[in-house]
Amino acid sequence: MTTKSKAKARRRLVLDVINHAALAIVAVAFLFPFFWMVSNAVRSNAEVMAIPVRILPKVFEWGNFVAAWTRLPFGRFFLNSAIIAVCVTAITVVVSCLSGYAFARLKFKGRETLLLGYIGTLMVPPLMLIIPLFLIINRLGMVNTFPGVILPISFGTFGAFLMRQFFLSIPMELEEAARIDGASRLRILIGIIVPLSMPAIGLLSLFTFMGQWNNFLWPLIVMTGADNATLPVGLTMFQTQQGTQWNYLMAGATLSMLPGIFLAIILQKLIYNSIALNAGMGGR
């Protein structure tokens, strides 16, 4: 190797290191609000508002998490959020598998038209339906009940479309043998198709669950009783009570973020692959 090319290689290495370090600094700055949230969750409320601002608390009050969980009561909100998100996800997956299978494998009159209609409904912005949906729930006497929150948001058409696309990629031969043996369509779906479709079902479950865990406006409107509030709604309830309890609020915010952060880290690959799929569909 000549000295010239050696010098060039070394210069490239230095530039590489600088490039990584610079983005690392940006990333750390990006994470700062998370740090600030936790740092304010574990100090006294007086210290949150104290001037000058301290980056780290004088005394770490880890008990704030327990207090927020029991006293405010974020434990209850956590449970409400979990019930709603799990139920919506379960209904969405079951309904989407059934409809997706019908679109992918069953011949019936008007199939393509109906599918087009399903896709068309994706263009309707959810915010538009809030008022009539509330009036329907009100008429059904389901305001401030779990079915009232869960049912209206469990029938999105995206899932049916996603599952159809996935089912189409499963070779027909796999179910043909079962059909000759006289197995019913439902049996084939549950016994053969669903076990093969776990990647798509996982994806649908993950994004439905997170969407509902983070949902705010719909539970805010339907769950009028304080006991039935979800985590995001519960967080806003303590925003204006005589002098905001910032430290508890930050503790509650931290707790509300934990499931999402946990899932985002352990399911990194699934998330990337699913978004890459979008990139591919938009791309080619």
Next chain:
Amino acid sequence: MLDKHRSAITQSKTRPRRWFRAGEGRTAFFFLLPGLIGILLFLVLPIFASIALSFTDWQLLGTPHFVGFANYTRLFTADPQFWTVLRNTVFFTVEYLILNIVVSLGLATWISSLKFGQRWFRGIFFLPTFTPLIAVAIVWMLIFTSGGLFDSLMERLSLPFSGVLNSQTLAMQAVILTSIWAGVGYNTVLFNAALDMVPASYLEAARIDGATAWDRFWKIRLPLISPTLFFGTVMTAITSLQVFDQIFVMTKGGPGSATATLGYAIYQRGFQNFQMGYASAIAWVMFALIMALTALQFWFQRKWVHYDN
């Protein structure tokens, strides 16, 4: 010959299949039924109800009266707040959309230039996407609250930006900054994934031909990912026209109406004043705006989006 053979096979296959198919329509009906009931009750019915409502003066209690286009004429001619709300929504959408696309594309390109740790950086910028927007907004409200971290930072730097959430002009900027932090991760991962799909051979060929990194970005990578860029822009525009959560937490539409958007107005009219008819009319204006912006983008894409084949 082979074709003949093949068709003979498929023919022999279709015969037993037709026997199975006898009840397919019925089976399909039962498979689709749960979804169809849900969609009819919670999607189709509400859409028509919303149209009908927007022509009434229903206030939740009492009986609704048909009022024709009165709600719409009142919106555009008599309501002093409506034009502000419309302007705020468009302002938010345009600034947020541009910033989101520029920042996420920048981060995606930067990440794709790394030799190590791509997935860690991607993961970090994606984190806020999976956290409740309400919680994010509350954290940023603490940062921006008067006498808070942001104010003391501005004081340290002797910059005249304090109490931003109480400022007519700066409150919206605080909301936009929060939204960017919360929302830039998805597009970053999306664009990064698209950049990963650009064949390395194209870039190598350009490098050999002497194209600079700058040229390779603008002339090769950007055109190749332009369909994904378009997809991201359209989706981001649709969600940002419906902005609500951040505003509910951080400013409640204030100070005055400085940050009131269409989404917030729908909530306020519908669920605080119980003007269900009037709020429905606002919802349809929002829908029209979403459709118009999407159509505009589809029309404009011919100028900059390159599709293969």
